[in-house]
Amino acid sequence: MSEIRPPLRHADFSFSARQGNELVLGGLPLSRLAARIGQTPFYAYERAALDRRIQELRAALPGEVALHYAIKANPMPALVDHLARQLDGFDLASGGELAVALDSGMAPEHISFAGPGKTRTELEQAVAAGVLLNVESLREVRLLADISQARGWTARVAVRINPDFELKSSGMKMGGGAKPFGVDAEQVPDLLREIARQGLAFEGFHLYAGSQNLRADAIVEAQQKSFELCLRLAEAAPSPVRTFNLGGGFGIPYFPGEQRLALEPIGENLAALAGRCAREQPEARLELELGRYLVGEAGIYVCRILDRKISRGQVFLVTDGGLHHHLAASGNFGQVIRKNYPVAIGTKMGSAEREIASVVGPLCTPLDLLAERMELAAAEPGDLVVVFQSGAYGRTASPADFLSHPHVREVLV
Ligand SMILES: *Cc1c(COP(=O)(O)O)cnc(C)c1O
DSSP states (O other): OOOOOOOOOGGGGOOSEEETTEEEETTEEHHHHHHHHTSSSEEEEOHHHHHHHHHHHHHHSOTTSEEEEEGGGOOOHHHHHHHHTTSSEEEESSHHHHHHHHHTTOOGGGEEEOOSSOOHHHHHHHHHHTOEEEEOSHHHHHHHHHHHHHHOOOOEEEEEEEOSSOOTTOSEEOSSSSOSSSEEGGGHHHHHHHHHHTTOEEEEEEEOOEEOBOOHHHHHHHHHHHHHHHHHHHTTOSSOOOEEEOOOOBOOOOSTTOOOOOHHHHHHHHHHHHHHHHHHOTTOEEEEEESHHHHGGGEEEEEEEEEEEEETTEEEEEESOOTTTOHHHHTOSSOSSOOOOOEEETTOTTOOOEEEEEEEOSSSSTTOEEEEEEEEEOOOTTOEEEESSOSSSSGGGSOTTTTOOOOOEEEEO
16 A cells, blocks of 8 residues: 555564574573473464554554454464453354353353354354354254244344455455355345344344455455445344444465555544444444454464485475474465465574575475475574464364374463
């Protein structure tokens, strides 16, 4: 947009402090943190980094916009508890995530549940808990009516809309065109009639157009269109709208040459939307649900070098960690062309001796690659490898049991 920012270099990702040659996280040098945990590999998430991110968002976005966390990005209970004290709500996508959200103490009133293919048991759990259900089909409406009638509990519902537009430049598109998510915008009025007929408590609309977007102009356009669509569909609503959940999709940079998302234009546009919302739907509040953006930059993955091999002139650092813990860093979680995540030798941070090396895991597959021919500090067995930008879609998005190695640990520091 208006502002010119320099593209990021690999070194720009190292958010943590240093002490001597060691990265410092939560006040502990990395090798001491590893000793405290008692094993590598591990994920470490930093409270201070989470707090900084929330403060930045609060400063840039209008106060009327509620900030929710999408638990799917990282469901570690201690991290979810930490966020529960600072954010306005949670969004979930399974019965398992519902349990984590409720344990955190977040009020059910501020929890919503989306996702295609919710089972009857999950719907019943959610109605029993009193959370808002983002319904995605006529079947879900009928099941909820059935549950409400059988149990005498009121189901709170919002309609998840599959919009008639797409989120441009998104890493993963989840709205627009033919999709398994939500209800096509043109079918929403019929679904609203059914919700009213069945006596469910209608509360609003939910839209989620896509994920991992670094372009503020694309996000602004999607939020603008989402809001207009919600206002249009609100005319067919059985009762006043109380929530417009405009989704999220805020991305974080992973690769050199990318730029951080500019929040200012998004904040300005949301302020205008909040003003219109107050005039046209005075009972409604705007919500955003962010996953990766809240937690992705606050976490690192750490593994230890077991072996250093030279094959036909190329250096391979073989570690005790890999794609079974961190599929995304190996390039096999939604990347089309494999690129290196920001990686560093966490026990040789200041070192002037550098070399080109590949970092691989212990799995017997060429896919188990954490860095391919990357410039790193010259490292030896015993040194710790750090993968930055690892706070989202890490442990729970990885095939932990593939090749039956030990599981990764997680800490919040
Ligand atoms: C995955 C998902 C999110 C979180 O997406 P991020 O890219 O991590 O911000 C939010 N809402 C819904 C409905 C999702 O499916």
